[in-house]
Amino acid sequence: MSDKPLSKAVIKHHLDDAYAAEWGRSVALLLRLTRDLQTAEDCVQDAFESALVYWQRDGIPDNPGAWIRKAAKHRFIDAARSSRTRQQALQRLSYLDQPSVQNDEIEELDVLIKDDELALIFLCCHPAIAVTDQVMLTLRTVAGLSPRDIAAAFFAKDEAVRTRLLRAKRKIRGAGIPIKLPEAVEIDKRLKQVFAVIYLIFNEGYLASRGESAGRPDLAREAIRLAIRLLELIPNNNESHGLLALLLFTDSRTPARVTTQEILIPLDEQDRTRWNHEVISVAFKHLERALACELPGRYALQAAIAAEHAKAIAYMETDWSAIVALYDGLLEIEDSVIYRLNRCVALSFSDSPLAALEQLAELEKDATLESHHLLSATRADLLRRAARTDEALSAYRLAVDQADNAAVQKFLQRRVRELEAKN
Numbered sequence: 015m016s017d018k019p020l021s022k023a024v025i026k027h028h029l030d031d032a033y034a035a036e037w038g039r040s041v042a043l044l045l046r047l048t049r050d051l052q053t054a055e056d057c058v059q060d061a062f063e064s065a066l067v068y069w070q071r072d073g074i075p076d077n078p079g080a081w082i083r084k085a086a087k088h089r090f091i092d093a094a095r096s097s098r099t100r101q102q103a104l105q106r107l108s109y110l111d112q113p114s115v116q117n118d119e120i121e122e123l124d125v126l127i128k129d130d131e132l133a134l135i136f137l138c139c140h141p142a143i144a145v146t147d148q149v150m151l152t153l154r155t156v157a158g159l160s161p162r163d164i165a166a167a168f169f170a171k172d173e174a175v176r177t178r179l180l181r182a183k184r185k186i187r188g189a190g191i192p193i194k195l196p197e198a199v200e201i202d203k204r205l206k207q208v209f210a211v212i213y214l215i216f217n218e219g220y221l222a223s224r225g226e227s228a229g230r231p232d233l234a235r236e237a238i239r240l241a242i243r244l245l246e247l248i249p250n251n252n253e254s255h256g257l258l259a260l261l262l263f264t265d266s267r268t269p270a271r272v273t274t275q276e277i278l279i280p281l282d283e284q285d286r287t288r289w290n291h292e293v294i295s296v297a298f299k300h301l302e303r304a305l306a307c308e309l310p311g312r313y314a315l316q317a318a319i320a321a322e323h324a325k326a327i328a329y330m331e332t333d334w335s336a337i338v339a340l341y342d343g344l345l346e347i348e349d350s351v352i353y354r355l356n357r358c359v360a361l362s363f364s365d366s367p368l369a370a371l372e373q374l375a376e377l378e379k380d381a382t383l384e385s386h387h388l389l390s391a392t393r394a395d396l397l398r399r400a401a402r403t404d405e406a407l408s409a410y411r412l413a414v415d416q417a418d419n420a421a422v423q424k425f426l427q428r429r430v431r432e433l434e435a436k437n
Contacts, residue, residue, distance in 0.1 A: 025070045028078070033062060036079035037158030038243070042130035044086050045193055051137075051155060051183050053090070061085035131156075132247045133195045135240075138182075139208045140191050147182040148211050154179055157236045167233050169224060205248075209257050209313060212240050216261050220268075221278075224418030228272045234265055256304030256314030262297035263320035266290040278425040282329040294324050315344050334364035351382045355392055367400040387416035391426060398433065407433050 020028075037058065044054035061082045068085075075081040138152040150168075153159040159167075165175040185191070196204050219233025241258040248254055270288035271279050301321055304314035319340045326332040341357035344350070354377050362370035374393055383389040394409030407430060414426045 020070065020074065022066075022070055025066060025074070028074050029062065029065055029069065032065070032078040032082065033158055034239070036082055037062075038134065038156040039079060039127050039131050040083050040086055041155055041158075042134040043083050043127050044090060045134060045137075046130050047087065048090055049193060051186060053093075055155065057086040057089040057093070058082065060089045128247055129195055131243075133193060135208055135244065135247075136196055136204055137186065137191065137193055139204070139211045140186070141204075141207060142189050142191060143182050143185055145211075145214075147178050147185075148207070149214050150175060150178050151182045152211050152240070153215065153233075153236065157240060159236065163232075167218065167230050201248075205251065205253070208244065209253065212237050212244070212257065213260075213313070215240070216264075220264060221422075222419055226276065226420045228276060228278055228419065228421035229268075231268070234261075234268075237261060238265060252304050252307045253311040253313055255300040256311055256317050259297045259300035259304055259317035260313050260320060262293050262300065263317055263324055266293040266297065266324070272421060276421050276424065277428065278419075278421040280425065281323065286327070289324070297321070297324070310343075312344055312347050315340050315347070330363075332363070334360050338364050351377065351380050352388075355383065355388060358396070359392060362396055362399065367396045371396050371400065385416060387413045387418075387422065387426075390416055391422075394426075394429070398429070403433055403437060407437075 040058045040061070041051075041054050044057050045051060048054045048057070064085055065078075065082060069075070135152070135156055138155050139148050143151065150164050153164050153167075154161065161175045161179060162172050164170075165172045168175070186193075195201070216234055216237030219230045219235070219237060222229050238258070238261050241254070241261055245251075245254045245258055266289050267281075267284060269290060270284040270286070273279060297317070298321065301314070301317050304310060304317060310318070319337050322333050322337050322340075337360040338357060341353055341360060344353045345357070354373075358370045358373045358377065361373060371393070374389075374396065377383075378389065378393075390409050390413035394406050394413055397403075397406035397409055410426055410430045410433065414423055414430065417423045417426060
């Protein structure tokens with residue numbers, strides 16, 4: 015403990031750091047004791063609230079996470095003993111027989127938390143839970159975001175988010191979803207959903223689906239933090255390295271991708287000296303680990319595509335043929351319309367815009383992207399580069415109407431003005 019009295023603001027700063035680092039680990043441990051997700055969250059939340067008072071009085075503990083977990087454990091014991099009905103009391107107090115509850119030295123339990131925390135992540139991403147609920151549950155239970163913050167990120171009402179979270183927790187209880195690590199043979203299969211959830215969180219943070227701002231940096235940071243933590247929990251998984259490499263390569267462009275007027279800057283116009291090259295260096299190290307296997311996964315291949323952009327000094331010096339080949343590899347894993355759309359863009363540079371337009375015509379037969387601005391914007395850009403100005407203008411105007419993100423709309427409107435000036 016520190017002997018020097020600290021101000022409430024300083025304590026709050028340390029508490030915020032502890033919250034970011036220890037929330038998920040603490041909920042994981044309390045879930046081992048309570049066997050109920052809501053109870054675990056409530057106990058940990060109470061512990062953090064009490065820390066603001068106790069830490070200001072007693073000083074910041076040497077091990078803040080252990081302090082939080084010990085306080086949360088005692089909060090659970092107190093709640094169990096004060097349960098209003100005999101049945102509730104017996105049910106809750108039965109967990110007090112566990113050695114992990116009786117042991118007052120929570121520091122000794124930290125070695126067990128690794129598996130508990132990984133089990134918690136798998137629990138939140140269980141396939142029996144709806145995908146949107148998986149995302150929100152992961153943000154709440156693993157990352158510690160409040161329902162209000164989650165609602166703001168997804169432009170939803172607080173009550174709607176709380177309802178989704180409650181529904182997911184009821185699903186866990188009602189379906190009897192086990193609160194434990196999957197069997198070894200199931201882990202790789204289940205990891206795919208965990209990766210997908212983290213990637214969805216990152217994508218919403220990097221380029222928000224709607225709203226006035228280009229993205230939500232807080233969500234992007236949370237996704238990267240989750241990917242790092244997942245890698246710490248399963249360090250020898252190649253695809254975990256691939257996911258983290260992809261997120262880091264992509265996030266490294268953040269300083270150069272939006273103007274001060276919140277207008278999206280496309281990749282070909284970004285000032286590459288503003289990219290975060292320290293982050294890029296770390297991403298390359300993880301990419302090397304991700305590719306050190308016979309069959310790299312989808313995130314490793316996407317990271318390899320991002321790496322080709324990071325290698326190029328200028329946009330036109332990008333190895334577009336290599337990118338086309340990497341997209342071919344991705345399409346062997348999954349026939350995704352997004353992969354095919356992005357392959358068209360790469361093909362337009364490795365071959366020609368006209369060749370890409372022929373491929374795009376095939377893609378347009380798939381109704382998946384029929385009303386999405388990405389398809390219209392891609393067509394518009396290919397037509398612009400093919401000097402088919404009138405057709406490009408129509409496609410850009412359609413993309414403006416379809417886009418929900420203001421930063422994207424402003425960029426597309428800029429393209430419209432540029433082409434109108436040429437006509």
